[in-house]
Amino acid sequence: MNATRTQAGVDWAVLALDLGGTQVRAAVVRGDGTVVTRRSSRTPVEGGGEAIVQACLDALGACRDAHDAAGGSTLLVGIGIAAPGPVDPIRGRVIDPPNLGSSFHDIPLAERALASLGLPAFLDRDTQVAALGEGAFGAARGCADYLYLTVSTGIGGAIVSGGNLLRGPDGTAGELGHLLVDRHGPPCGCGAVGHLEAIASGSAIARAARRKIDAGESEPLARLALERGPAFGAREVAEAETAGDPVAASIMADAREAFARACVGLVDVFNPALIVVGGALAAGQGDRWLDPARATVAREAFTVPGRRARIVPAALGADVGLAGAAVLVAERLDLEIVPPRARPGGPGRPGER
Numbered sequence: 001m002n003a004t005r006t007q008a009g010v011d012w013a014v015l016a017l018d019l020g021g022t023q024v025r026a027a028v029v030r031g032d033g034t035v036v037t038r039r040s041s042r043t044p045v046e047g048g049g050e051a052i053v054q055a056c057l058d059a060l061g062a063c064r065d066a067h068d069a070a071g072g073s074t075l076l077v078g079i080g081i082a083a084p085g086p087v088d089p090i091r092g093r094v095i096d097p098p099n100l101g102s103s104f105h106d107i108p109l110a111e112r113a114l115a116s117l118g119l120p121a122f123l124d125r126d127t128q129v130a131a132l133g134e135g136a137f138g139a140a141r142g143c144a145d146y147l148y149l150t151v152s153t154g155i156g157g158a159i160v161s162g163g164n165l166l167r168g169p170d171g172t173a174g175e176l177g178h179l180l181v182d183r184h185g186p187p188c189g190c191g192a193v194g195h196l197e198a199i200a201s202g203s204a205i206a207r208a209a210r211r212k213i214d215a216g217e218s219e220p221l222a223r224l225a226l227e228r229g230p231a232f233g234a235r236e237v238a239e240a241e242t243a244g245d246p247v248a249a250s251i252m253a254d255a256r257e258a259f260a261r262a263c264v265g266l267v268d269v270f271n272p273a274l275i276v277v278g279g280a281l282a283a284g285q286g287d288r289w290l291d292p293a294r295a296t297v298a299r300e301a302f303t304v305p306g307r308r309a310r311i312v313p314a315a316l317g318a319d320v321g322l323a324g325a326a327v328l329v330a331e332r333l334d335l336e337i338v339p340p341r342a343r344p345g346g347p348g349r350p351g352e353r
């Protein structure tokens, strides 16, 4: 991203915020991606939009105070915010994310953070920020052309081409979960039909399992649903597959196949060197999820990009949004990212195994 050092000799850090449907997480993150101070709280969705904004500002303020009290030499240069889409990254607004309640609508979160903390604040969609994090500190380090996919309750994505995040004129580009994979497929949460997210996401797998249970087709799934109650989801379906239930196995196979076919299209369209796959569902499945995608790409993608593309697990885990927030700020303020390994004796990269 052509960043240059503008504050030679000064170690910098950012206030990072990862706003999610269940948790508000804030941290001080250094320019090498190290997460220093953390604060987190439950997202007060029932309290409405203003309560959520206040929880964000409180978490950021607590991190700033902890940073100041520690009296270090690190300079706080800005605030980076990862928020659920859709967002307007140009104006720093969160538009109307499905999991934050109806009163959380068109919220100028970056402006509120600037007003409250007196630091320049930048905001982008959580998956865009995650892609920046994996690119600077994680699985896509040193790679200029990669795609990021997160597979959990939903499926999100981001496209990095020639070292730059593809945003589009409105900042909405990269919604890879909403690629069509089956035009006769189930309805998607976005209102369209047969999207990747409607077949291969955690919520889609859970919905497919419920349909089979209602039709009386799987006794093991019905038992698990009864046992786990509202917690019943993709993890239970995967568990039933492992235990040998053929119905669960077929639901999981459909999800893996949809994901694999989407990867073929992505390889043919974008010629990525890497497809980095994060998210709880993919992480839990590991190679069981990635191997069919690798095999299908090898078999069905164009030869040259198919040979090039490697499909790899994400490296930063739950901290990806926080680490990525540092990269977002660096990108906007034209600061140099300091990869941990470039520093003699520096810490290992976050999430490294």
Ligand SMILES: [Zn+2]
Pocket: 177, 178, 188, 189, 190, 191, 192, 195, 197
């Ligand atoms: Zn969709």
